[in-house]
Amino acid sequence: MASRGVLSQSLLALLLLLAPAWPGAHAHESRPAYLQITETAPSQFSLLWRTPMRGDIPLAVILKLPEGVRDTRPPLVQTLSDSRLERRWIDAGAKGLSGNRIGFPGLELTITEAIVEVETLDGHRWMGIARPSQPWVELAADRRSLQVAVEFTRQGIDHIFAGVDHLLFVFGLLLLVPGPWMLVKTVTAFTVAHSLTLAVATFGYVRPPVPLVEAAIAMSILFLGVEIVRARRGETSFTIERPWLVAFAFGLLHGFGFATVLSDAGLPERGIPLALLSFNIGVELGQLAFVAVVLVTARALVRLGGHWPPWMQLVPAYLVGTLGAFWTIQRLAAF
Template identity: 45%
Template structure:
């Protein structure tokens, strides 16, 4: 099975569309409508940066609002921000919020809105659904679905996290060891996501992203130095290695969640939903890899048998590819300090 995974890795690398430095492909837009009292709302609109220019999307608030389009956005070093205050006589309920241009992108926009002071909800808009009507009484299900989907998107488009999980699949033999390693990774990043989100421990984003790339380089080294006579550290204690690095990856997930934004008053629910989405995406990725590997093993048993041996060109090639990609990420992220 490990040999098939090595072959599958070559296909995976060839299919990567994003550049090597883009560990997190998800860069959602964000719209916040905060009730200021009476008929007044404060709008915060954040557009992703694309090559030094704002993404070509805009926002349209309900027609009843006095200023229902955003003023010119200003770059804050990470995204393009616009803020303004608008009057919406009668309130937002029943009004339409749209993101023109979103249908031509591959990103999402999270809309957090307040029907009245202290009562907030969220809605995730996509290329296939770039608009929605604000309900009069939004419920917790809205937040649950929106942040769950954002979690799934983040892990499936976060190539660095997937590459880490993929390297674990290459290194670990046995379903119980693999289950233990994946469980330890899940527990670890769930812990650090929570403590970072609630402000118990906070780490700056760039160093965390650099160390995440370094964790993948470590797994590549373990894969390269495997031999048939002695198990490597990751093979002997896979749960310990995945738990340790999972703590770091959790800070990366928390950073992405902070960029997306959390609804006031519903932070625990949003955090839980996002984390469940991350886990669902991770399980989906592992399932696709293992099913594809089993399929290839059925049709190429001789090839699989040949490249399962430690030190074989297939295993060595996968290690060098993983190590090279993560090294480029590491250098790029260090340079971004």
Template identity: 50%
Template sequence: MKLQRSIVQLGLAVNLLAIVLMPLAARGHESRPAYLALNETAPGQFSVLWRTPVLAGMRLPVALNFPGSVRDRKEPVVSELSDSLVERRWIDAGPTRLAGERIVFSGLQLTITDVLVRLQRLDGTVSTVLVRPSRPWFEVVPASGITEIAIGYNLHGIEHILFGFDHLLFVCALILIVPNRRILLWTITAFTFAHSITLSLATLRLVHVPAPPVEAMIALSIMLLACEIVRSRCGQIGLTSRWPWIVAFSFGLLHGFGFASALMDIGLPHGDIPLALLSFNVGVEIGQLLFIGAVLGVFVLIRRHQVPSRIAGAAVPVASYAIGIISSFWFIERLTGIIG
């Protein structure tokens, strides 16, 4: 009886979070960052790669503005990809070599997207900065070592998992189907270990899996967990209820490819790949733990209050069907995109 009451209360907690996530459900990973790479090829001369994501067929409304002293050495080249617009430029920054100059991203303050900036000097020193909408510009300063790279990729990992609503719904389903805290710990650990493996393999290009099928299968994995929750409520004990860590590990391998796709969208700094990969992975785990802590925190708050039996009894089924409906929509949408 105590276990059943805990499941109902946890279901109510997840249901409240699902209501918050519902308006954002269809957005998927629309918070992909823009990316600016500046590579000094000669004193004061830079090759520039400026990549902005394309969302729903529309380019991110952000313009790259260099200081007035900067001039183009030749005409820019623009390439249109399926998910981004890439502009290549060759500039001459003069004797200042951009030191102390401010680069502005006009329109960034009107978005929820960050810009990852990587500056490589002629002497090999590297500076990496994460520019946020609240401060849509940055001043070029001498590189300060590996700390900026670690912090930049760590923050991006946190933001990716917190804005990756499909991954969050999967974790929600795991929490809902595994009421025992000890088993839940092992289940989340298995999920984390699995997606860390495929994230590393895919990012290092040891394994390649196309992104669209992966995204569709991630949505399918959430659907399957939602079905398992409903089945367990009907007294049918499935594989996930018996061995949740095995299922979490198997699907975690799939989700790792999704994380890798996001990391490759922004690119990895040459010479700093191990550090960037580790920092991003740690950021993903921090974001995941923050989300789990928030869900369990809401659960604790609800447990301290009396919940009407009619509402409590409907909490788990409603949460299960909400997760199933959202993931079904994602699966159909992504499968249609692959076929189309």
């Protein structure tokens, strides 16, 4: 395994690449919009359209239904503390909705997704996800579980790479852990912990307030930054001696952060298990890819014989702590 000094160099380089995203980093606050479509009679559907709130303003995403669709009664709109709900009843005509596109103009200007779930009279169910790169879904009655798994695995991967604070915490673990075996233990403990709370929160057993979770995640990064500096100075502590236990404890917090992506989407309970499993797999694939990039970069620097002054090797540790402090203050102020 590469030395801590070379690892610090590689982490500093990657941190600088991520710098444009730091000031506004709210990794787990990009809650998805959600559209539920239920067929109530042939070509007749009830719709529940939910858009998350940003302060007092709903996300600027519009629901665009296929041409020829008409309302059978006036829509009902309700504004909640965290979202705007619109209920509609529509007639899709003789051809129905199958094979048609539903668009989400404005989604391309966001960093979130729109989750679509459809249930037809004959019992067919499927999910789709519209993204900024493709702000529409095409409805199909024969969508299979494998397609749902692929969609949510992709969403998990996208979410982990959008989660700058989560990636920074993983950075910190790589800086703190002294050897390969301890790294395996620490990353495994972190993975198990956030997988547990991701499941618990998604199924609704525990729902801590999102602002509190976000502030606690920022504090975990600040705490980790302090411990990294202590380790560099040759000091010791419970965290330095048993990083896997601390990673497990903080992993529980990060799992609640991940859960907001699915639990706040309002997914019906019977649609959650496959989506949850697939999303979690995507998160882990993204996390492993990130760790691999860091370690490969460190190994490349070793082979190239790169060397930075000792003070430069401390920069990543101070960046972790500084950004953790900034996000802590920013998120506490949001209360």
